Amino acid sequence: MNALAIKTAVVVHAALTDLPIVNTILDLLSQGAMLGGGIFMLFQAIGLGASIKEHNGQGIQSNSMGLAGGAIILAAAAMFKTAFIGW
Numbered sequence: 001m002n003a004l005a006i007k008t009a010v011v012v013h014a015a016l017t018d019l020p021i022v023n024t025i026l027d028l029l030s031q032g033a034m035l036g037g038g039i040f041m042l043f044q045a046i047g048l049g050a051s052i053k054e055h056n057g058q059g060i061q062s063n064s065m066g067l068a069g070g071a072i073i074l075a076a077a078a079m080f081k082t083a084f085i086g087w
Contacts, residue, residue, distance in 0.1 A: 026081060033077035041070030 044066035051059030 030077050030081035033080065034074055037070050037073030037077055040073060041067055044070055 044063050048060065048063035048067060050056075051063055
């Protein structure tokens with residue numbers, strides 16, 4: 001990176017960290033994504049249980065992958081919240 005890009009990044013970082021509304025928006029986005037990921041995981045877990053009960057192999061696979069996807073959404077939402085704090 002050149003010096004201008006570094007100075008610009010520092011100025012933008014200082015401007016964003018001083019505004020409480022930016023932090024509030026990031027918190028709301030992160031909480032919304034975490035809520036959505038949690039609800040998605042809940043429905044996938046219910047579907048996984050029903051598929052296991054019925055011995056439905058395709059349903060087990062699909063719901064297992066959906067459960068893993070929900071966990072990734074939760075992890076990404078948690079990292080999104082902390083990524084802008086340490087930047």
